[in-house]
Amino acid sequence: MIIFKKIDELNDEEIQIIMNRNKTNMDNIIPIVSDILKNVRENKDSALKEYTKKFDGVDIEDFKVSKQEIDIAYDNVDSKVVYSLEQAYENIYDFHKAQRENLKEWALEKDGISTGQIIRPIEKAGCYVPGGKAFYPSSVLMTTVPAKVAGVKEVVVASPPNGTEGNYATLVASDICKVDSIFKLGGAQAIAGLAYGTESIPKVDIIVGPGNIFVTTAKKLVYGEVAIDFPAGPSEVLIICDEETNANYVALDFLAQAEHDPNASCVITTTTEDKAVEIKNRIIETAQHAKRKEIIIKALENSAIVYGSLEECIALSNEYAPEHLEIMTKNPREVLKYINNAGSIFLGHYAPVPVGDYASGTNHVLPTSGCAKMYSGLSVETFIKKPTVQELTQEGLRSISNVITTIAEAEGLYNHSEAVKGRLK
């Protein structure tokens, strides 16, 4: 445990440690990734094959997963897992469908001037799904479902090969989500392939999904060429507790967070020193018997338990801007009113983070490292544009013509002024 302290006694350095968590410096990686991008841009499939051989250790003939490979994947995934992925798919689909239904086209009509916004999906989306040794079928659900619900015409998945094959669970999840194509391709080269297009990989309009530092750097560098969601860092949770919080549940959630990654971080805020001590002891006790204990012990070092007034806990949380925020106080909806910055929020004692990771329906691709101050998690809106529209009558144009011509001429744009005047002669 890196910090255990009263909030108003934290010094600047300790606050910096908490706030900075695991911001990774990309500076050293940029030249490496730039080279990969350039090579793929110029040499397309042959560059992709070269990197797949080099980084994944396999010769891939055809990046695109065949129908036969999907059948093999189904044969190799436990039917209970297939069923659970289907159930999770239903909930995620329902949530994102509701999200879509809450977006409306609108218009404002006044005096011959009609203005408004329409809704249009992005046409082609690439979803990156981490893989290699581990596999994350849930990330397939979380990236492709919102794209499909948005109305994206072509949704493709790229995920590192596992040997010469794709990851079985990833392939099954992609099939459940009715993904249009799946490519056995990972790392920065996958991002390059999707951003520029090659003989076998389609150029997409947007690339989303989590990945390691190479993937994240590549996404940042192709930004503008394509849209991207947001930079992804190690996972994190902040838990707001009070004197009535069940310390056992906090300890369980702490461990769930810590097992992700040795760089994962967890901040617990509570209203009394007694509760802070109880939580700390419960965590240490529970960690002794936990699976993935080594990763957990390491993550413990990135974590903090602090205590103070509920207002101080909330202020700290807003400054931290956690990817996941659990509010396990007496009246979580009341606390929610004061929360400004968080990716996804879990209210009460029966909404641990894994609920949102897999099955409540909300999206688990969320802004980390303080980016929840400015970004929302992945959603149907990630895949939607809302062009503005205006239509005027001649009278409508006349009513604002002086405003337009005066400002245009003040800005030195005389032909802007003429475009209006010429229509009113």
Next chain:
Amino acid sequence: MIIFKKIDELNDEEIQIIMNRNKTNMDNIIPIVSDILKNVRENKDSALKEYTKKFDGVDIEDFKVSKQEIDIAYDNVDSKVVYSLEQAYENIYDFHKAQRENLKEWALEKDGISTGQIIRPIEKAGCYVPGGKAFYPSSVLMTTVPAKVAGVKEVVVASPPNGTEGNYATLVASDICKVDSIFKLGGAQAIAGLAYGTESIPKVDIIVGPGNIFVTTAKKLVYGEVAIDFPAGPSEVLIICDEETNANYVALDFLAQAEHDPNASCVITTTTEDKAVEIKNRIIETAQHAKRKEIIIKALENSAIVYGSLEECIALSNEYAPEHLEIMTKNPREVLKYINNAGSIFLGHYAPVPVGDYASGTNHVLPTSGCAKMYSGLSVETFIKKPTVQELTQEGLRSISNVITTIAEAEGLYNHSEAVKGRLK
């Protein structure tokens, strides 16, 4: 005129010329801008002063514009311009207010599982307004109004100094928009100051607004540290016409577009060769007598007139994804149904682009260079986050517990599974 041709006779090279318009290569600029960013990050105000001396040729003591300087600005701006800016402000405010009112928090309730989304503003926004020799008070309105309507607490403007002073019209516009602070600071150094914070410039959460290639490159490089809107390139318009379109209006709009910038581009599509010829002749004729003629002649070289079926015109427009799209056909609302990609859309004969530049209320900060395929223009939503929220009863959690534990264990995340099981004992 670079291309005048039937759409189905365009060869690949010609299509590439139209589609690529003026994509600028940033590669050579990245090292220069990286140095500026690094220097400002390390040396803060002293680096800002150094660059302002070097690039703007002035010694600035205090970057922040004083109340007195704003008073002087009002004395130097024509009262008719002040009045027009106030009128434009009203319309822009009303449009963005309606945009905000069309965003709703929502919840989906089922079987002990409540999920939904809440709305929260970003806290600090920096708006870049180009300046120096020219000045764009309208850009102040377009960047700060949506931020203010979104509920951003601190909205600051950065714009290059004009001599040792700010640009008068920019200062007046900022005052009308109730901007919290205005800084006489431009270029990549302004972006660096806003992204990292210095002694006198606040670190913001998001930077928006148009700028030259140095500003755009700097925004790209600080992306992730702060949010940014999208890369901005030279302005562009595509006009869809048919046999009934008034060629005179098309010529006026062509000139209005062309006067922006020698790199501005304009594509006109129409349904008959006769109309294409008429439009071409009208443009050449009108250009003879136009102000800013040299810029217009240069922009003509980046422009194209093509003709084909209405379906071909629409398909070309969707592939081009224009910043501004004018639909001047018989039935523009019918054509609108098939438009997928455009920043802002102008319907009919009385909605020339300058309407949206200044006064209809829609935003003029729009995606260029094909980015309308994936981005929307600046809006209230640029400054808003929508965290997801979930709350479950114990029964709600029980109902999805198998799904969670099965997928979590398949992904090797056993403590995720325990966090659920431990709550159901």
